[in-house]
Amino acid sequence: MPISKSIICTIIARNYLAQARTLMRSIQTFHPDVHKVVLVVDPIEQYFDPRQESFEVIMGQELRIPNWPHFAMKYNVLELCTAVKPYLLKYLFEKYDAEKILYLDPDIVVYHPLDTLLELLERCTAILTPHIVEPLTNSQHPDEIDFLRLGTFTQPLIAC
Secondary structure (H helix, E strand, C coil): CCCCCEEEEEEECHHHHHHHHHHHHHHHHHCCCCEEEEEECCCCCCCCCHHHCCCEEEEHHHHCCCCHHHHHHCCCHHHHHHHCHHHHHHHHHHHHCCCEEEECCCCCCCCCCCHHHHHHCCCCCEEEEECCCCCCCCCCCCCHHHHHHHCCEEEEEEEC
16 A cells, blocks of 8 residues: 655554544544554553554654663653654654655644645745744733743644
8 A cells, every 4th residue: 555655643642542543533534645643652552453543553662762661761751752753753754755744743633624734845844833923912821931931832843
């Protein structure tokens, strides 16, 4: 089966499987031909059967990170999901000769086609998503101080 040159992926611990399934179903609605990948960073044991999913499941140890058990042990699960992101992107580019990779957090649901983002990747190497694009005018949280603590951009990275 030929793999699409465009890949949409996410990273989860197994307890986020429901969110990943929801994300991938929403992507399937608008982009049935895009290859969908979910990286799982912790052992699935008998939690679910990856062969039964509508997306490709990759396990953390498949990324060829040197000394994976030590690498995985030094982080909490959220940190680990963040730390493996560059390794996943490299793995997908190399394994599938991908032209476009769109990373989305697993707790996202797609309600419209992502054509604008995929088209941007025709002329951009990477797209970063800022937390805010204009000054906040209320005193509620999150506020600008919160965003200064979090950083300018959100975690998702879109790459080509």
